[in-house]
Amino acid sequence: MEILAFGVQSDEKPLIEKAFDKAFAGQHEVRCLDVFLTADTAPIAAGHEIISTSVNADLGSRVLQTLAAGGTQLIAQRSTGFNNIDLDVAERLALRVARVSHYSPYSVAEFAWTLAMAVNRRVVRAAGRTRDFDFRLDGLLGRDMHGRTAGVIGTGRIGEAFTRIAHGFGMRLLGWDVTENPACTALGMEYVDKDRLLAESDLISLHVPLLPATHHLIGARALARMKDDAILVNSSRGGLVDTDALVAELRAGRFLGVGLDVYEAEAGLFFVDKSLEGIDDDTLARLVTFPNVVVTSHQAYYTRDAVSQIIDTTVRNIADHLAGRRSENVLVPALPAG
Structure with a gap:
């Protein structure tokens, strides 16, 4: 056969x-x-x-x-x-x-952290500059993760692996899920309601499945609750984030960085070479122009x-x-x- x-x-x-x-x-x-x-x-x-x-x-x-x-x-x-x-x-x-x-939950969790650190330390911009032999540090100022607060939305296998890395950085841990993960609690995670997690976290990482109840979980209201200098990472499913609402916040100058490995309209775009023909998705085209945003093509598992x-x-x-x-x-x- x-x-x-x-x-x-x-x-x-x-x-x-x-x-x-x-x-x-x-x-x-x-x-x-x-x-x-x-x-x-x-x-x-x-x-x-x-x-x-x-x-x-x-x-x-x-x-x-x-x-x-x-x-x-x-x-x-x-x-x-x-x-x-x-x-x-x-x-x-x-x-x-x-x-x-x-x-392997480590593949996605490690990549989520790769995105978080890439936007925090401006790695993509720095690498682009050095290829042009521009070795200035202007605009590359990041911050320590140690002592800051990580908010983990979804604490299953991948969320737990992400939490263990955050614990290794010495971060305060907040979690939100329908059930608590004892392994995360043992690391010092405090489970709180979603609004409190959004308001207090310096880094927010999404690790929940895309279901009708989680579609646009991070929408205009959730984004408004977040700190102006927060970092948002999504390595789960694109539909968790209302991309139009996110672009509006970025245009207003909010957020230290955003790392996205997924996009809600990625079907027909991701995994395909569009470099010669371009794309007709205005939202994605606008998203990738922000200097504090890193978008990758659904490779966290890869x-x-x-x-x-x-x-x-x-x-x-x-x-x-x-x-x-x-x-x-x-x-x-x-x-x-x-």
């Missing part, structure tokens, strides 16, 4: 091929495509029982109907988030959907360790499907109540 993998990066391809060879010993083969799954590319999957997709795949109603009509039975998504999938439609069409429930774990779990999800097994990674069909 040939399994079709959409949206495969060049770094990922040898890792995916090696994992499939090891797991299936030539019985099942994988064909890696660099194109992403969209309404236009979905017909390519015709005749393939199993496909694998990337985080920015379009798995809305139209695409799912095309996949089901073409004979697809399993969608193995190579990510933890599934806000891009219409699960109700998938279940109605009898499509099985599986995800990667977890992978370490050899994390990607290898994602691929291994995806292969297991496929093997489970072929063997008629299910695991905690299966989103559709849903587990029966009780």
Whole structure:
């Protein structure tokens, strides 16, 4: 059987091929495509029982109907988030959907800190200057993180890893989540309401999933609560932040820095080379012009360790499907109540 993998990066391809060879010993083969799954590319999957997709795949109603009509039975998504999938439609069409429930939390947590320090110490601007042999320090003044307050919104596996690094910096720790993480509490984290966290934190990092309840969690009201010289980092999902409201605050001269690895309208932009044609997204185009903003293209997870774990779990999800097994990674069909 040939399994079709959409949206495969060049770094990922040898890792995916090696994992499939090891797991299936030539019985099942994988064909890696660099194109992403969209309404236009979905017909390519015709005749393939199993496909694998990337985080920015379009798995809305139209695409799912095309996949089901073409004979697809399993969608193995190579990510933890599934806000891009219409699960109700998938279940109605009898499509099985599986995800990667977890992978290295350190990859994302460490990158969130990379963004935080990059904007704090003006690393991108400094590197650009030195390439032009401009060695002045004007405009590069940062500040110590030691003794300042880190606000962690979402204290699961990734939030905990971020908190441990903040603790290593010697920061005061505030947390907000639906449930408290004892490991974070042991590090000295105080759980507070969201408004207090926003008002008191010098650094705010987002580590919650994108759900209807968390869409635009950081909107105009939340941004207004933050300190004028705060740092905001989002390495989770772009829809957590109201980007238009953020741009308005940045235009008003607020915030020491903003580090974004995700963007709410990133589908069709991120993971693609737009350098020659440009983009027609005015909000993103304006966002990247601010000197105190660093935007990267959804790469926080992109370490050899994390990607290898994602691929291994995806292969297991496929093997489970072929063997008629299910695991905690299966989103559709849903587990029966009780």
